[in-house]
Amino acid sequence: MRKSLPAAMLLTLAAAAPAANSAPVRLCRFAHSATASLDRQVAKAVFEHAGLAYTMVDPRLGGAPGRASAADVTKLLATRCDAFIGVPVARRIDHLRPASTLSIPYLDADFVKFRPVAADAAAHAPDSVAVAYASPAQIIAAQEHDHAFDVLADTRAVLRAVVRGDDASGIAWYPSIVAYEQRHPQAHFRLQPTHSSISQWQLSFLTDRSHAALARRITASVRALRRDGSLPRLSAPWQLRPDADTAPRAQAAFAQDAVYHPGDGGSMLRTAGSAQGAATADFAQQQVDPGRQLFATDCARCHGAQLQGGTAPALRGPGFAPSSGSTMTVGGIYQYMSTNMPADKPGQLQPRQYADIMAYLLHANGYAPSGLALDPAHAGDDQTPFDSFAK
Numbered sequence: 001m002r003k004s005l006p007a008a009m010l011l012t013l014a015a016a017a018p019a020a021n022s023a024p025v026r027l028c029r030f031a032h033s034a035t036a037s038l039d040r041q042v043a044k045a046v047f048e049h050a051g052l053a054y055t056m057v058d059p060r061l062g063g064a065p066g067r068a069s070a071a072d073v074t075k076l077l078a079t080r081c082d083a084f085i086g087v088p089v090a091r092r093i094d095h096l097r098p099a100s101t102l103s104i105p106y107l108d109a110d111f112v113k114f115r116p117v118a119a120d121a122a123a124h125a126p127d128s129v130a131v132a133y134a135s136p137a138q139i140i141a142a143q144e145h146d147h148a149f150d151v152l153a154d155t156r157a158v159l160r161a162v163v164r165g166d167d168a169s170g171i172a173w174y175p176s177i178v179a180y181e182q183r184h185p186q187a188h189f190r191l192q193p194t195h196s197s198i199s200q201w202q203l204s205f206l207t208d209r210s211h212a213a214l215a216r217r218i219t220a221s222v223r224a225l226r227r228d229g230s231l232p233r234l235s236a237p238w239q240l241r242p243d244a245d246t247a248p249r250a251q252a253a254f255a256q257d258a259v260y261h262p263g264d265g266g267s268m269l270r271t272a273g274s275a276q277g278a279a280t281a282d283f284a285q286q287q288v289d290p291g292r293q294l295f296a297t298d299c300a301r302c303h304g305a306q307l308q309g310g311t312a313p314a315l316r317g318p319g320f321a322p323s324s325g326s327t328m329t330v331g332g333i334y335q336y337m338s339t340n341m342p343a344d345k346p347g348q349l350q351p352r353q354y355a356d357i358m359a360y361l362l363h364a365n366g367y368a369p370s371g372l373a374l375d376p377a378h379a380g381d382d383q384t385p386f387d388s389f390a391k
């Protein structure tokens with residue numbers, strides 16, 4: 001019936017529909033996800049902020065608990081769900097599929113290697129790595145060249161094998177380790193990052209294209225809740241925690257960075273908050289070095305090696321932006337730069353490279369990373385004023 005309406009009229013209807021009178025958004029979730037309790041809290045906060053009514057739907061998904069095929073999700077989005085929450089997306093994949101729309105993420109959730117903190121548990125274990133069958137962990141173990149890995153039925157079995165000492169370590173999605181520790185308060189694992197092409201994941205909301213307006217509202221609320229600190233508070237238990245061994249050092253040296261430092265002795269060092277008073281922006285510390293390198297090869301010859309300016313304007317400090325009340329926005333600069341720069345070959349870098357350069361520009365202008373990677377799919381939407389805190 002809707003199809004018979006002229007397109008222009010549909011647009012008007014969509015724009016005019018007042019939130020309060022419209023039917024509640026049917027928000028589907030993966031009931032068996034390790035992040036189910038976080039997803040519930042995030043849904044509540046986000047929909048409250050957006051002023052939208054919603055009902056949580058637990059669709060039955062085919063296959064094993066916790067596994068959903070993309071085809072299932074697509075079908076549900078066309079029938080019983082307006083949106084999904086708790087959709088894990090590999091950070092290297094910008095779009096799940098062309099016909100769907102992802103919100104900005106509300107949690108970074110990586111695959112990590114873990115072993116029991118209690119030394120005796122692992123002392124006699126064979127030097128093998130437990131991974132779940134047909135999970136990203138299996139691919140990660142292969143890409144990491146782990147010599148012996150032990151393929152088990154599911155993540156639960158992986159955790160059990162490591163706790164029992166059947167395997168010295170395991171690779172799992174960090175939220176499943178959090179969920180395990182919540183059920184077994186005496187369990188405690190030492191974490192190590194993994195570095196494969198699919199180690200880094202994020203959790204987002206997903207809609208299909210016909211609900212793009214809803215996805216935009218969700219994104220706006222996620223962004224607002226990140227900024228006012230309520231989302232970081234909710235998700236704190238799910239953020240990668242500082243490694244047990246390095247925690248004291250981590251607090252001193254990394255309180256400001258709130259990051260994951262793959263290079264630093266292989267320890268996972270991420271704190272939930274950031275230094276008081278430091279402005280944060282959405283980018284991950286890992287993006288800064290690649291951005292710095294790209295800047296050196298593609299931008300520095302005009303803008304100066306220290307971003308101080310040359311034949312082209314300065315890109316840091318007061319010569320670029322004031323320390324408050326800037327009229328430029330982060331998204332505006334991103335759009336300008338990714339369309340017009342480098343001036344001699346405009347728009348010719350990859351979206352991911354522009355995102356890394358933007359992370360470097362934010363870093364160079366005194367921003368601390370929020371820890372959520374800057375995603376090229378959304379970088380242009382960010383309406384935050386770009387002030388510069390660099391001298």
Ligand code: HEC
Binds near residue numbers: 295301303311315
């Ligand atoms: C061949 C020289 C050249 C290269 C290479 C170059 N730029 Fe530029 N860029 C310019 C010039 C010239 C302007 C000023 C354009 C104007 O004012 O119309 C500019 C402007 C900008 C601005 C806007 C500055 C402002 O104050 O409004 C940004 C941001 C920027 N460039 C980023 C980059 C980045 C990032 C790279 C590398 C990917 C890059 N540029 C590479 C010449 C260059």
